[in-house]
Amino acid sequence: MTTSLKDKLHSLLTDCKAAILDFDGLLADSEPFHYLAYNEVFERYGHTLNKEEYWVEWTSKGKGIAGEIERHNLKLDVDPVDLRKQKFEVYSRFCQSGEIKLFPLAQSMAKILSVKHKLAIASGSWATDIRYILENASALNLFPVILGKESAAREKPHPDIFINAAEKLGHAPSECFVLEDALKGLHAAREAGMPCIILRNALNRNIDFAGAELVFESLEDFVSALKA
Numbered sequence: 001m002t003t004s005l006k007d008k009l010h011s012l013l014t015d016c017k018a019a020i021l022d023f024d025g026l027l028a029d030s031e032p033f034h035y036l037a038y039n040e041v042f043e044r045y046g047h048t049l050n051k052e053e054y055w056v057e058w059t060s061k062g063k064g065i066a067g068e069i070e071r072h073n074l075k076l077d078v079d080p081v082d083l084r085k086q087k088f089e090v091y092s093r094f095c096q097s098g099e100i101k102l103f104p105l106a107q108s109m110a111k112i113l114s115v116k117h118k119l120a121i122a123s124g125s126w127a128t129d130i131r132y133i134l135e136n137a138s139a140l141n142l143f144p145v146i147l148g149k150e151s152a153a154r155e156k157p158h159p160d161i162f163i164n165a166a167e168k169l170g171h172a173p174s175e176c177f178v179l180e181d182a183l184k185g186l187h188a189a190r191e192a193g194m195p196c197i198i199l200r201n202a203l204n205r206n207i208d209f210a211g212a213e214l215v216f217e218s219l220e221d222f223v224s225a226l227k228a
Helices: 003-015 030-042 051-060 064-072 080-097 106-114 127-136 160-169 184-194 219-227
Strands: 017-021 118-123 144-146 176-180 196-199 215-216
Touching: 003 215, 030 051, 030 080, 051 064, 051 080, 051 144, 051 176, 064 080, 106 118, 106 219, 118 160, 127 144, 144 160, 160 176, 160 184, 176 184, 184 196, 196 219, 215 219
Parallel strands: 017 118, 017 176, 118 144, 176 196, 196 215
Antiparallel strands: none
């Protein structure tokens, strides 16, 4: 990690008063369980999701069910709304069971940021499911504001949830920065007028995050820079 990257980070942190964090893939190792839940539901109708395609088209780009149906020209005897409902039920089961864990450094990162910044989670998952995971990790108290799927009229890459999070935190969008790991989140942050820091991981390694203020190669690198 370069000195320049650390300096840019600390300059950004000084300029901002609040941090808005994504959840899936950033704080929680939950993306594999989203895949498992969607795949379980699609297999009920004779279609198996390609895992590598899922990481790009679903997780990062946010194309979702409609994108899968279009890419593979699927003729499913079920409404997409019902597919989503079934997926939510399967995924929520994983959340409640304690199978989904926070990344090892997620709590340390949140504690460091919270010293000088108000924290919010802004996620495409349901807030109830986020709380299950945080409760199982004894980490619910770290995040005073938790916004989930139900908190915005439009999902990422639209900026709605980030703008709503800023309002809940009591700050203008320009006073907040976003921590993300997905392209849809980067687009949403930019449209909201918020600087965006991207953390790379095993799933987004080959995605071009042009337009991000900073890109760190891992959560570990980001925490190291925070401590520097």
